[in-house]
Amino acid sequence: MGDEKAASEVGERAAWTNALSSWLARTSLHGAPLVWLLLTLFGLTMATVQISQRIRYYYSNPVSVDIESSHRRRMPFPAVTICNQNWLSCSWHGKHNNCGARQFKRTFTDYGLCYTFNHYMRTPLVSELSGSKYGLQLVLNVEQYEYVRGPEITAGVKVLAHHQRQPAMMQNSGVYVPVGFKADVDLRLKTRTNVPPPHGRCGDKTLTFYRSYSKATCEMDCVYQYMMDLCHCRDVYLPETSPGFPALCSLKMWLMCALQVPEYYHYTGRLCQCPQACHSSHFDASVTYSKLSYKSAPNVVGGHPGKYREARHRFLQSLNTHERVHPSRVRRTREITDQVTLALQGLKDSLDNSFQRVQKTVARFDEIFLGLDHQVQVLVQVTRILKAAYQTYIVDESVDPCSRLVDMGTISLVAIGKYEIHERLSAR
Structure with a gap:
């Protein structure tokens, strides 16, 4: 089969060669320039098409994406904001109990009162070794027995790793750490450099209430400005432009105005022109959890036996308080409360x-x-x-x-x- 196919191809080439030789033998000198003219015009046409395509591609501002992964020996450690202040021990960079309350800054966030570790912008801490052992280790006493009824239905802490120049937006960011668990948070720093116009869409602009620009701070700046226009005061987690200005909202203004501003802002469809920053960096966090054994509590707080005894005493005291409240007394109190409520409701109806x-x-x-x-x-x-x-x-x-x-x-x-x-x- 192979020899027959090869012979067929040789025959076809010979036929084309003979046909071309016969055509050249019959063609006069007057026909040859016309053929070359047609070939030249065809070549110029194809060249024009290719050049126009390249020109259109150039003015379409094409962008190439380059992804580079690097392993640094030394890396600035991020600021870590934790919405819980009851820590029993603090360890940094592999050294046990070498940090404490002085290394934490009280921070008001949109999630409430939190505390930030490594908040220094000029001289942040540097991590030289990787691994959870050489990062930040905290042992927290959540004191769930002290919880009261409120809008939050979960028990635990919330943790966010962010750049020192960026505010801690805890409401929509961060990871949860439930009660009774050990959480290992793996952080990876991602730096993004976008291309400005005309090839890209990144941008930058001066903000009114924040120093560094990012898409998130730009949106918060817009909400802040809307709050100032509507309520003439600021929420506690929003920064000051000068000492004492803008003034904090009173409790009445906060309940009647400032509390509803973010939701009302998005509900009305007010949008700010906030492009992506040309240079940005953020920390991607991946979390793994493992259950703690109740028998290991003394070992977890082994470096601070006094704090462990204090936490244990408070826990037992809360258990005794709960035990002293007998269920029958609780039911009787509830019945009396219901009766008083009904009587007051009847009195209210009579007065009405x-x-x-x-x-x-x-x-x-x-x-x-x-x-x-x-x-x-x-x-x-x-x-x-x-x-x-x-x-x-x-x-x-x-x-x-x-x-x-x-x-x-x-x-x-x-x-x-x-x-x-x-x-x-x-x-x-």
């Missing part, structure tokens, strides 16, 4: 009904007084009409005798008549 009846009575009195006032006004008008008619009648009765005396032609009687008229008018 009484108030409604009083309102109806007052409305009826208003209608009666309005009718009486109208009747009095009518009587006043009738009295004025009668008085005017009576005065007219008196004048007519007094003037008629005078006119009769004048008709008699006696002047003296006219004078007496006028005198009598005056007397009668004054007497009446």
Whole structure:
């Protein structure tokens, strides 16, 4: 089969060669330039198409993505914000209990009061070795028995690793560490460099309330500005532009205005022009959990036996408090509370009904007084009409005798008549 295929190909090439030789033998010199002209025009056309495609590709601003992975010997350690202040021990860089409360800064976040480790911007701590042993190790006493009823339904702590220049936005970031677990957090620093226009879409702009730019801080700056316009005050976790300004919101303003601002801001569809930063870095965290044994608690806090005894004492004290509250007493207290609540509700309903009846009575009195006032006004008008008619009648009765005396032609009687008229008018 292979020999037959090869022979067929040789025959086809020979046929094409013979056909070309025969065509060249029959073609005159006048036809050869036309062929070359057509070939030249075809070549120029193809070259023009290729050049135009390259030009359009160039002006489309193409971008190539380069991903580089590097392993550094020394790396700045991130700021670590923890929303729990009850730590029993703190270890850094493989040394046991070599850090404490002085290395933590109190930080107000959108999640509440938290504490930040390694918050120094100018001289951050540097990690020279990898592994959980050479990072930050904390033993926390969550004190779940001290929890009260509130909006949060979970028990544990929240941890966020971030750059020192970036605010700790705990509400939508960070990892949860539940109670009774050991959590190992693996951090990887990712640095991104984007291309500015026209080849890219990254950008930068000056913010009003934050020093460093990122897409997250830009959005927070917009919400902050909206809060200032609407409430004329700031929430506790938002920074100051100058000492004492803007002023903190009072409890009333916080409940009535500032608390609803973020939700209302997104609900109204107000959007800020916040492009991606041209240079940004963040820490990706992957977490693994393992359950702690209750028998290992003394070993976990072995370096601080005093703190362990204090935590154990507080825990036992809370258990005794709970045990002293017998379930029957709790039920009896609940029944009494329900009865008092029902009685107060009945009293409230009675007062509401009484108030409604009083309102109806007052409305009826208003209608009666309005009718009486109208009747009095009518009587006043009738009295004025009668008085005017009576005065007219008196004048007519007094003037008629005078006119009769004048008709008699006696002047003296006219004078007496006028005198009598005056007397009668004054007497009446």
